[in-house]
Amino acid sequence: MQAGQKTTTEADGVRWVLVSGLLAVLALVILGLTGCASLLPGRQASARSAGSVAKTAEPSQPAAASPATPEPRPEAESAATPLAQLMLDDSVMDRVVAVVNNDVITLNELRESVLYVKVEGRAQDIDESELARQLLGRLIEGRLQLQEADRERMVVDDSELADELAERMKKLNAKSDQEFESMIKRQGLTLEAVKQKLREQILISKVVRRKVAFRVSVTEQEVDRYLAENREKLETGLTYHARHIVIPPEGEPTDATWTAARERAEQVRAQLQSGADFAKTARQLSKDGSASDGGDLGTLSRGELTQVIETEILKLSPGQVSAPVKTEQGYHLFKLESKQTLDGEGLGRVRQQIRDILFREKYQARFDTWLNEIKQRAIIEVRI
Numbered sequence: 001m002q003a004g005q006k007t008t009t010e011a012d013g014v015r016w017v018l019v020s021g022l023l024a025v026l027a028l029v030i031l032g033l034t035g036c037a038s039l040l041p042g043r044q045a046s047a048r049s050a051g052s053v054a055k056t057a058e059p060s061q062p063a064a065a066s067p068a069t070p071e072p073r074p075e076a077e078s079a080a081t082p083l084a085q086l087m088l089d090d091s092v093m094d095r096v097v098a099v100v101n102n103d104v105i106t107l108n109e110l111r112e113s114v115l116y117v118k119v120e121g122r123a124q125d126i127d128e129s130e131l132a133r134q135l136l137g138r139l140i141e142g143r144l145q146l147q148e149a150d151r152e153r154m155v156v157d158d159s160e161l162a163d164e165l166a167e168r169m170k171k172l173n174a175k176s177d178q179e180f181e182s183m184i185k186r187q188g189l190t191l192e193a194v195k196q197k198l199r200e201q202i203l204i205s206k207v208v209r210r211k212v213a214f215r216v217s218v219t220e221q222e223v224d225r226y227l228a229e230n231r232e233k234l235e236t237g238l239t240y241h242a243r244h245i246v247i248p249p250e251g252e253p254t255d256a257t258w259t260a261a262r263e264r265a266e267q268v269r270a271q272l273q274s275g276a277d278f279a280k281t282a283r284q285l286s287k288d289g290s291a292s293d294g295g296d297l298g299t300l301s302r303g304e305l306t307q308v309i310e311t312e313i314l315k316l317s318p319g320q321v322s323a324p325v326k327t328e329q330g331y332h333l334f335k336l337e338s339k340q341t342l343d344g345e346g347l348g349r350v351r352q353q354i355r356d357i358l359f360r361e362k363y364q365a366r367f368d369t370w371l372n373e374i375k376q377r378a379i380i381e382v383r384i
Contacts, residue, residue, distance in 0.1 A: 098136060099381040100143040107384075110136055136382065142204065144374050149203040152210065156199045164198045212367045218358045226354050231342065234350055236302045240339035242313050243278055243295040246288040248330030258326075265324035265331035272321045278335045287330065295335075314339065 098105040113135040114128070126134075165180075174180035181191050227234070247265045249257035268285060272278055279294025286295050302310070309332070312325050316336040324331040340346050 095383075097382070097384045098140055099379070099383070100140055101147060101378050101380075103143050103147065105136070105139050105143065109139065113139060133384075136384070140380060140382075141371060141375075142200075144371070144378055145204045145207055146200055147378075148211065148374055149207040152207055154203055154206050154210075156202045160202055161195060161198060164202060165195070168194075168198070208367065211370050212363060216359060216362045216366055218355050218362065222358055223351050223354050226358060227342075227351065235342060238340035238342070238346070239299050239301050240314065241299050241337040242297045243282060243335045243337065244288070244290070244297060245278070245282045245286040245295050245333045246291075246330050247285065247324075247333075248287050261331050262324055262326075265333060269321055269324065269333055272333070272335075278321065309334070 095107040096104045097107050097110055110132055114132055117131065117135065169177075169180045172180065172183060174183060184191060184194055245265075245268060247261050247268065249261040251257055268281065272281060279296070282291055282295030285291075288295070290296060300310075304310075305313070309325060309327070312322050313334045313336055316322060316334070318336055318338050320336055322332075322334040324333060326332075342350055
């Protein structure tokens with residue numbers, strides 16, 4: 001998985017933890033930068049059976065005025081509670097919400113994931129229950145990938161972890177290890193907990209590279225085929241730079257005045273072909289709002305002008321001047337200053353873009369297939 005980007009905003013409606021601006025920043029530390037790993041929980045101690053429960057730590061900043069000693073509730077009653085209400089119930093902390101092979105995911109972990117997504121401002125229009133269910137799926141997928149890394153006997157070197165920590169410190173503008181740890185502790189977190197999260201992210205990156213990225217390749221024949229099939233679309237994104245001079249008919253638009261306008265345009269074109277400066281001539285003779293800018297039309301994208309005019313411009317080589325082109329305004333003389341093409345250096349850039357497109361498509365398909373395979377092999381029980 002490649003690293004992704006994160007934005008922060010204050011979370012609402014989560015009563016069991018107090019959110020501050022620093023917590024929003026610390027989400028970068030805990031969640032990391034990768035899409036598939038961004039919501040990974042801390043690994044729980046492996047259960048001895050599918051029904052065992054791994055106890056998680058109490059929240060570092062419990063909500064004020066919570067019941068001193070909540071009455072235990074039967075599991076059946078808890079299971080019937082709407083998920084949104086369950087997410088806000090301080091009396092339920094360590095309930096198992098999913099079992100993934102021999103690992104468990106607790107309600108506490110799910111709450112943390114919901115909180116961090118809200119802190120990042122990525123859940124504004126999603127119902128809380130639906131958001132929790134989506135994130136539970138992400139947690140399950142993350143746990144499966146960590147289990148695959150374990151099976152592959154993958155480890156994280158101290159140097160790798162140190163590099164990741166340094167990257168997080170840089171993002172938080174922490175000037176020293178002590179300042180970094182202090183920032184973490186102010187939110188009730190520990191440096192060891194942060195390191196564990198980072199280890200998990202590195203492990204997932206490694207296993208995904210081995211199982212997915214290293215098995216994806218793009219051939220030159222595939223690039224050629226994509227280029228041939230999508231050339232028109234690819235050219236649409238190319239730009240060009242042009243100027244023009246407009247010579248309208250003088251007086252009433254009659255056949256005679258239009259003929260006279262064309263003759264003047266031909267004379268101006270002859271002057272330009274003899275070496276007259278196009279921009280200077282446009283300032284002197286053009287009857288268009290662009291005359292003061294030397295007839296400059298700026299940088300244009302394909303399809304921005306009418307097809308007839310664009311076709312005439314793109315026929316030209318850079319530096320050439322067109323024959324007079326008639327429009328409702330009058331006769332236009334166009335000069336092509338420059339244009340992007342699918343040749344030379346431009347073609348090299350386009351081919352690299354095509355390789356990237358094809359790689360992403362193959363990568364996503366391969367990742368989805370691999371993830372489905374490990375899901376099918378797994379014993380997964382969702383308990384909400």
